[in-house]
Amino acid sequence: MKQFLIAPLTALISLSLLLFSSNIHSHGGVVLDEDICLIKVGFFQAHFTVFQPQTKGHEQFCEDLPDIGESIFVLEYLHDGLEKMYVDFRIIENLTGNGPFTNKADVELIDDVDAITVFYQPALQNPDVFAVLHDFQEEGEFIGIITAKHPENAKIYTAVFPFEAGFTSNDLSDLAVLFVVLSIFFSWLGYLVFKRTRSEPIFTSLLAAFLVASVFLPLKATAQIADSETITGKSKTYLLTGDPSIKPLTINQIHSWTVKLTTHDNNLVEKAHLTIAGGMPLHDHGLATQPRMVAETGPGHYQIDGLKFHMRGYWEITITVEKDGINETLTVGLNL
């Protein structure tokens, strides 16, 4: 590598490391694990994120908050256990003197927790998402305390995490570092381009010609024409053909399928139970509805209700056939 490249590259790499490393830290019950902020309440885990939507938009914080004001703490349970528990959330002033190293033992020593409580959300049982909002009036050091109470055995699990609200130091230093990194990067880039241009004056003209040409020669989009008229699926034992209640099969309409289930040697399969799932593999999402088999309408003929496709494109419907205690899954591909 040419010598003139080494110095700016080293500076660039080391400074960007410095820039990003300032975001990696953890203390108390909250840990940043591969960019995901987790809180451990006893042995239960939850995603933990704090937002300051009015000042920081979509930016996420794991514990320390840059601003005072409206802050929304969101817990999304990773463990089914927490969904059934009564979870409460308390924020107290951190007067322990231990700052970011405050732990559960320090909190247990506090005599009157209520006196230094700035926010309290009484216990809620919420299977979906646990969110609380506190409007911090002043900057300072705080401790968050989350307790989860088991509804039956009354066991209590606790998480304690110290944090600051309204700190500003990191922001400024981050900006300064970013400025330095960018100016080095751009002067280096400028130098390279300058050198290039001097040695090859035709370069920019070629680039311009290429740009102009590319404008007038748009690439053709690849066409994929849908064929949605046939519903068929195959597995080791079974063959399935389906007949939709709406023809042509279109998006956004709830409808039914009557499916005929046979073995490979064309014998009707009776008294089976079908379970339906599916989605769009390319979009990584499921169906908009929960279709179910509602009846065996005739020998080997089954009615499935509640099918609906809410996007155009490739869908896969998986039908699990349960017959005499043995499950086998068929996949029906559909281009809508």
Add this chain to the structure above:
Amino acid sequence: MLINYLVAAALLVVGSFILWFKFIPVNDWSADEIDQIDSLWIERLSLSPPPDRTNLFADNHEAQLLGLQLFFDKRLSANGLISCSSCHQPNLDFTDGQKTSIAIGTSSRNAPSLIGASYSPWFYWDGRKDSQWSQALSPLEDQAEHGGNRVFFANLIASNFDYRKQYEDVFGALPDLGNKNRFPNMIGPFNTPENKKLWANMLASDQEVINTIFANIGKALAAYQRLLTPGPSRFDHFVSLRNSGTGETADPSLTAEESRGLRLFIGKAGCTNCHNGPLFSNNSFHNTGLLSSPGKLPDLGRVAAVNKAKKDPFNCLGAFSNNNNYCMELLFTKSGKELVGAFRTPSLRNLKRSAPYGHAGQQQTLTEVINHYDKAPDAMIGHNEAKPLELWPWERWQLEAFLESLDSPPNIDSRWLAPLPKNKDE
């Protein structure tokens, strides 16, 4: 010498960019693109909304007229100042221009346009209602909206000569509500402790009498709202010309910018994943990572609405539905964590007069909306289904230009856009 080259090259690049951007429309649509475009055409929308079998009077002319009267009538509120049209104003495509609606109180959501609403199987941003007539009942009793109660509304119909006649012409004779021991006067919203107590003390058969009248008020309001359908936009004109073969050489109804925006809309930007079909909506529920409103927790959306819809006494399967046999949407609806923070896809045919956008009016302009989808930030709760688009700035401009070409003036006779001459008792 070098400077001259550079300046010439720069001028050439900028010049050809402007030429391309402003004057060269897409003229090499692929078969798949043409198929996509055709699926968005207004001609692919049935002329009248799909039948609502739960409402026998959905397309009854007398019911439409009664609904029109009720829609604009401020007496249908606790303070005599609020009508449906307070938040669904005809000149704003039946929205109110507010972030979240202001009636007797302030609502937590943005007033959606009613144009084309009847085509959806679900109502409200979170779909907590499964029919338009059932939806129409909730604002009437909501303390932040009309702030009234069903006994009050039934009495209003019964005591007004014109309303009584109109009602009876459609729904049959009104029972006598004069006995105040059986039908006590209720003041204010239905769910106050006093009103709940009065209601609980009524005979079940009398409750049913009131609920039937109340449901019929909703059915008349729905019959009227089913008339609010969208008309063709410039985009539809463009598709018409193409489909008739006359648009092959020149597309006067879409500018170069708009046609490039259309290509992005159905392609790279992935908008038709949700904004599909002739109403530009799949009427399904998606989390797109919008921020919470000031002072509010993030809205749970659909996940909290599924059970409300299922338990609603005025739903498809309930006693006041005229047909319980076509309730597949309600019976097979999905629930669960995928629906945390999910809201119904809005139509894009009424963007010009329906700002601000989003379930709580979080976004003031289309530029903000497009920038949001371009970045697709992580959602505060749940999971943002959108992926970052990384569009070039001019691509965002093209997309916005295309969205503006979708403006569809309502396809409604003007007599349905204002109240009839006043009732004489008013």
